[in-house]
Amino acid sequence: MIVPGSSSQLLAAALAEETGRPLATPTYDRFPDGETLATVPEFDGDEATVVAATDSDEAWVELLQLQDAVREAGAERVTTVVPYMGYARQDESFGDGEPVSARAMARAISTGTDRVVLVNPHEPGVADFYDVPVQAVDAAAVLADPLPEGLTEPLFLAPDEGAIAIAETVRDAYGAGETDYFEKHRDRETGAVAVSPSDAAVSGRDVVVVDDIVATGSTMSESVGVLNDRGAARVFAVCVHPMLAANAVTKLRGAGVDRIVGSDTIERGCSVVSVAPALADALE
Structure with a gap:
């Protein structure tokens, strides 16, 4: 279920x-003191997949309450699907006394799931923080589906060199185009940071800026501004989260x-593609 x-x-x-699995209907309530209460009043089966x-x-x-609730309802095996894992960027301590929040959260989830x-x-390394088996699904390919056919000399740009693989995944799924990444340049006198594509020309081309997550949009909007200043034809922003x-x-x-x-790992107005098929494969 x-x-x-x-x-x-x-x-x-x-x-x-x-x-083809049944869908449970949990309830999400709140006590007068502000505490939340997630329950699964109708649950039938010995296996649960919490999403x-x-x-x-x-x-x-x-999430922790739902894991516990399905155990109480009789689930003998629990799989927890975390489409978007908050705190995953805090994968190390950045100063004395600071937590490794991704590790703390992973350990908490591990107590209630198989x-x-x-x-x-x-950060792929967060998978190592869990105390149960973990599978990381790459669903970036679905981001190519909503892109218009016949993009003009498409260029798929990653936010930095380390993220070029996600741009390549979307490019391959689209079936045409080149990939590149942004480089950051710091002005020695002012300290200001500027971004620019490392090699590829963008004038007259359709550019797809690809990232795994867009949070505040500051970095991506700065990058888009650079592309438009350099004469890009159209700019599309795509992200998994x-x-x-x-x-x-x-x-x-x-x-x-x-x-x-965006995809539906976080449900927003731009979540026009679903990662459900990729997750279904992982759950087989």
Whole structure:
């Protein structure tokens, strides 16, 4: 049975359809003192797949409660799908007394599940923090589906050299184009940081800026501005995890993005493609 967290209801429903498994209907309540209560009043079976993006502190608590609730309801085996893992960027301590938050969260999840499935974790090494078997699914290829056919000399750009693989994945899925990445340049006098494509010319070309996550949109909007200044024909912003906090959408549109494309690992207005097929393969 597929058990959705409140932030992942559409994805859970799509996954239930892909796998042919029944979809549970949890309830998400709150006590007068503000504490949350996630329950699974109707659960039938000995195996549960909890699907919950942890895009807020409340979502983390809800996930732990759902894991415990399905155990109480009789599940003998629990798989936890974390489409988006919050705190995954805090994968090391950056100063004395600071936590490795990704490790703390992974250990908490591990206590209530037999297996974990992640989708494009920002830092792949976070999988090592879990105390149960973990599978990381690469779902970036689905981002190519909504792109228009016949892009003009398409160029797929990653935010840095280390992320070039995700740009290559989307390019390969699209079936045409080149890949490149942005380089950062710091002005020695002012300390200001500027970004630019490392090699490829962009004038007159359609450019797809690819990233695993867009949070505030500041870095990507700056990159888009550079592309437009250099004469790019159209610029598309695509990401697996469209966090798009605060005014990120406005920043990107203001910078000249023609379209923002995200998946349903975090359910936003731009979540036009689903990672459910990739997750269904992992759950077989």
